[in-house]
Amino acid sequence: MVQLRSSLSMTRARARGGDSDDADDRGWNQLHVAARKGNLKEVRRLLNEGMDVNAPAWGPKSPGATPLHLAAQGGHVKIMDELLERGANIDARTKGACGWTPLHIAAKERNKRVVRFLVENGAFLPPDLNDHRFNPPLHYCSGLEWAYEMKRMQDESDSGGEASFSSSN
Template sequence: MVEQKLSLSRRQLLRKRSFSPRSSDRDDRGWTALHIGARKGDFKEVKRLLEEGADAGVPAWGPKSQGVTPLHLAAEGGHLKVMDILLEHGADIDARTKGACGWTPLHVAAKERNKEAIRFLVENGAFLPDDIDDGRFNPPLHYCPGLEWAYDMKRRLEEDSATSSSSSDSSETS
């Protein structure tokens, strides 16, 4: 009898966390099927859901993940193809979580120290204030040490852009 009750409670828990693929259905974390696909890096599933009309920027509203978007979760895992298709379908590259720090997908990638995801987000226009100590945007650096890489990447991209524009200017005058 006890084993049967235990089995029943496990099934109830599994049922609580599972749902059909409609984007309006959520699990106990407030995640949609799109959140789950993005977290897993499941490009085919994410693409299918987006093509069926899922909102690329849908925020989670669960107690532990308020405001987390599929892009936050893809950035956390460094799933570049998923990040790219989410942006193509209108995901906000600077979406913020709810709470004191208001983390963006760039913060999440930096926290995970995922240089590829950081580079992808910076190259695609993720916002970085001029000063790393700008408290309006950045959480304290000790929470997110990978942001140093984001600033380094931004500086390199700006230098490359300046170099390429100055070389094209000189070729036009000759």
């Protein structure tokens, strides 16, 4: 019976993206920790060893946070780039009422560089902030105004507005 419980516990832990011994009290595995710290060498090593790039944290303080969420929170663009190259879901949502994406996290941290990186790499940003799939509203996460500005500039550039940026005037 004890062995069965241990086996079940390890199976659940692997489903979360690691062994039961490598998750901390936040439910973060080694990849979560390396991504949050900005340790690119360790992130690459862990991914090469087969850790799940989209493993959700399972602890009470960050349920559903993926390594990409944590890299966005820490402002680690190189880590985010590596995670996306390895198949990270740019629009992964945390668990709970808000369901924050890495873009929400970056906006909350008011990190323009990370917001720009996510928008440029295709993070979901609805045309209308009232879209029911996109929480939280702007007043909860005022950094999203940068995301909308960057998206507007990107759309203008894509539709031929590049001439307005030239210095030929």
